[in-house]
Amino acid sequence: MDMAYLLDILGNENRRNILTLLSYRPCYVTEISEELKVSPKAIIDHLKILEDAGLVESFYDQQRRKYYEIANNVRIEVSISPLMFRVNVSRVDIEADEQKMLHDKYAEEVALKKDLEYSLKHLYEEFQRLNRSSIELQEAQRSVQGMMSEITGMCIDIINEIAADQIEAELLYMLVRGPTSYDEIVSRLHIPDNVARSELAKLMKRGLLTYEKGLWSIA
Amino acid sequence: MDMAYLLDILGNENRRNILTLLSYRPCYVTEISEELKVSPKAIIDHLKILEDAGLVESFYDQQRRKYYEIANNVRIEVSISPLMFRVNVSRVDIEADEQKMLHDKYAEEVALKKDLEYSLKHLYEEFQRLNRSSIELQEAQRSVQGMMSEITGMCIDIINEIAADQIEAELLYMLVRGPTSYDEIVSRLHIPDNVARSELAKLMKRGLLTYEKGLWSIA
Incomplete structure (x- = not known):
């Protein structure tokens, strides 16, 4: 996945709005067009670009209506600081052992439909916990970036001397x-x-x- | 700092190339223009946009030549997955206690110019160590995003049932x-x-x- 290509794609407000809509549920062209107040023709063009990039894919429901959904799990990190401009793009794939762990923890009770409402609350708590971890990781990452930038600054000062x-x-x-x-x-x-x-x-x-x-x- | 505005700015290849150049050292318009083979007029327009966003600032050297440099420490994280589209923008400011820690560790010997070459190597090692931490944090973040996406998927399945x-x-x-x-x-x-x-x-x-x-x- 090319970082320049992805940033070009995300540099368009309508495409960002389409991704936001699709992150709630799959949609068809007319729905997106009405929601965003953008012509169906333009929406189709944006969806084509998103589809070519592998970010979105389509499927048909029983009424043969074409739906679009987000297809990929991608993470982009951009760091900008006086001595650094770095863009990092990675595909997110859940590791087999994590998947197994999650399965052991929840999937069985879900599959048994034992107490679905209970499972939903349980999963929701897990989601919130992961969300907090994600925020903590972000803060750690910010602090590391700040220190890297500080250290590079010190290095530049020394280099100017020597x-x-x-x-x-x-x-x-x-x-x-x-x-x-x-x-x-x-x-x-x-x-x-x-x-x-x-x-x-x-x-x-x-x-x-x-x-x-x-x-x-x-x- | 507005995320939509920042993504619009980064959605342009010339602006990304300008940031890459400036992350190596401050540059003046003609330099950037020659390096990127883009007209000075266009470079000036891009620099204006970057300056208005607070990403770039300018200063004059002794010969009254106007230089541009990256002004800000910003971090952008974009997560795209079937059930999530999230953009996170944060300013990176090094914490006072971290700054003090770095100062205690290095700045004194640097200030004393005791052994600048030794300090440079020392700082370089620290930079590499931080870089490895940053990569590890990225991996942790990816894994958390994957698990969140998996859990949301399970939740959706339950919701469809109940x-x-x-x-x-x-x-x-x-x-x-x-x-x-x-x-x-x-x-x-x-x-x-x-x-x-x-x-x-x-x-x-x-x-x-x-x-x-x-x-x-x-x-």
Whole structure:
């Protein structure tokens, strides 16, 4: 799943509204069109884009009416900070062991239809518990991002002190973010091959860089 | 910070490319324009949008050249799954105690310029450690999202069994996602006031719902 493609898709308000509607229940075109006050033609175009991206799929009910629903479990995380712009897209698939755990915990009583109302309340509590975990994880993630940004800032200050020239500084800025391949270094810094090689060798001699498995990094 | 506005901004490839460039170092318009092969006029327009959103800010260097840099620490999380479409935007601010902790740990030696190269390596290790934490948190978050999606699915199955009619089912679908106000229920389900009131009263009598602090929820 391509992050640029997904952000393009989510960058449209009507498509976001369609996803919100479908997250409540499957809908057909006329319903969506009336709800959002957007022409059926435009809704069909948006649904086509969402379907091509694999986010939405369709099925027919007994009356042969075509319904759309959200098809995929996707997570997108965007971090923006003075020294970082990172977009992370991942498919969410529930692990087999988690699925088994959930099954052991609830699915059996549900299957037996023993006491469905009781099971519903039980599941609802579990949902709320997971929701709280999710919020806690978000807070932890925010705190980690804040600390990463703070540390990168300190690194940049040090680099500005110790770098002999601008090229050396930019090289170190780049490597402080993580191991980088030679090709990426050359293409991002727009420097000739021989300059890159001599700069890297110089910094390696100073004991600041290492080269391992095709990647340059801070020693 | 408005989530719709931010997704609109990130839904443009040139703006994403500008943020990527600026995450490496501050740049001026001509640099960005040449790097991205986009006209300076268009770059200026994009920078204006990014600046208005508070994501980018500008400063002047000694030669009175105007530079742009990323101004803000923002985190956006989008969860898409068959029963959920949720966008979460948060500003990342490093907590005072974390800042103090980082300061105690590193800033002093950096300030003393005791051994800058040593400090750089030290900070780099810390950055890598945080990066690993961030990846672990992402995985935990994915797993929680998967389980929430699985549980909502089970809830929907139960609701389909126990609901007396379509309105009751839609009401329960909605409340299974979390406590909801009366106004939101009425406006989302498009049902008249008296119908909503009688449905809610019926479900409350069955012991399925409770009403507290202006919000309806599963009991």
